[in-house]
Amino acid sequence: MYKVLVSDNIAQKGIDILKEAGMEVDFKPGQSREEFLETIAEYDGIIVRSMTLLDAEALNKAKKLKVIGRAGTGYDNIDLDEATKHGIFVFNTPTGNTISAVEHTMGMMLSLSRNIPQANQALHNDIWDRKKYMGVEVKGKTLGIIGLGRIGSRVAKRAQSFGMKVIANDPYLAPQKAEKLNVPLLPFKEVLEKADYVTLHTPLTDETYHILSHKEFAIMKKSARVINCARGQNIDTKALAEALENDKITGAAIDVHEEEPVKASNNPLLKFQDRVIMTCHLGGTTTEAMDNVSITAAEEVVSVLQSNLPESP
Numbered sequence: 001m002y003k004v005l006v007s008d009n010i011a012q013k014g015i016d017i018l019k020e021a022g023m024e025v026d027f028k029p030g031q032s033r034e035e036f037l038e039t040i041a042e043y044d045g046i047i048v049r050s051m052t053l054l055d056a057e058a059l060n061k062a063k064k065l066k067v068i069g070r071a072g073t074g075y076d077n078i079d080l081d082e083a084t085k086h087g088i089f090v091f092n093t094p095t096g097n098t099i100s101a102v103e104h105t106m107g108m109m110l111s112l113s114r115n116i117p118q119a120n121q122a123l124h125n126d127i128w129d130r131k132k133y134m135g136v137e138v139k140g141k142t143l144g145i146i147g148l149g150r151i152g153s154r155v156a157k158r159a160q161s162f163g164m165k166v167i168a169n170d171p172y173l174a175p176q177k178a179e180k181l182n183v184p185l186l187p188f189k190e191v192l193e194k195a196d197y198v199t200l201h202t203p204l205t206d207e208t209y210h211i212l213s214h215k216e217f218a219i220m221k222k223s224a225r226v227i228n229c230a231r232g233q234n235i236d237t238k239a240l241a242e243a244l245e246n247d248k249i250t251g252a253a254i255d256v257h258e259e260e261p262v263k264a265s266n267n268p269l270l271k272f273q274d275r276v277i278m279t280c281h282l283g284g285t286t287t288e289a290m291d292n293v294s295i296t297a298a299e300e301v302v303s304v305l306q307s308n309l310p311e312s313p
């Protein structure tokens with residue numbers, strides 16, 4: 001019998017699929033790194049989202065591991081070279097939470113524009129202040145999208161339907177695709193200079209690590225608002241805090257963080273209650289997205305394990 005560890009939260013439907021296929025399943029989201037490293041050698045398969053780090057240290061201990069399923073997009077928490085060295089098959093489920101991430105981005109942009117979370121919080125504290133929570137419309141504003149791929153292109157369409165002018169930077173996109181979306185592709189710097197809103201939709205790579213830092217905030221409009229529902233490390237958090245402190249930009253809506261979980265001790269953005277909206281990596285956290293990625297990840301793990309791939313070297 002194969003043993004599978006599910007080390008981040010996934011939907012019950014995925015766990016049911018594993019069990020119905022005869023797998024022994026340990027569902028342990030939130031376990032400590034120590035416990036994870038102590039027990040990883042027991043497993044033939046692992047399903048993770050973004051919280052579990054499968055680095056060289058972990059993979060060297062994973063003596064039986066044959067497959068890693070990433071329930072979500074990207075591989076930034078998995079050392080792919082090391083996994084390959086050990087003959088471990090790694091896959092992700094990139095499409096299952098696209099719409100949820102897109103919709104969360106739109107929600108963050110509108111919340112940021114209309115101070116919805118702050119006004120809600122105030123009202124729950126018995127404070128009625130219509131003047132303080134004066135907002136701005138997004139219609140007629142310029143949205144700069146960094147990364148016009150699966151998520152970015154869908155954000156573009158929705159923003160256009162709100163009457164926004166959309167511009168983008170994406171060095172990897174075929175110009176015809178951008179043309180079809182009616183989105184001009186511009187140099188990175190120009191997007192930052194022109195945008196009223198800048199939203200990131202890039203994977204985390206060496207190229208995109210801290211893609212927004214001091215230099216970039218310095219060239220944005222003072223009225224600019226930044227949205228990040230992609231990867232926390234794409235923004236230099238300290239530089240963002242300084243940009244807000246020095247009024248180089250107006251606000252930010254941040255779903256993903258350099259250090260997760262966010263605590264007062266590790267995040268300087270928490271002090272900007274009126275100008276920064278923060279959510280706890282919720283972009284892909286909807287019933288629909290969780291079902292999609294969990295079902296696909298579980299089916300794939302079963303299929304890999306049952307196909308009797310050769311043992312890891």
Ligand code: MLT
Pocket residue numbers: 049050051071072073074097281283284285
């Ligand atoms: C993703 O990359 O698909 C998400 O960030 C995964 C998650 O929600 O943990």
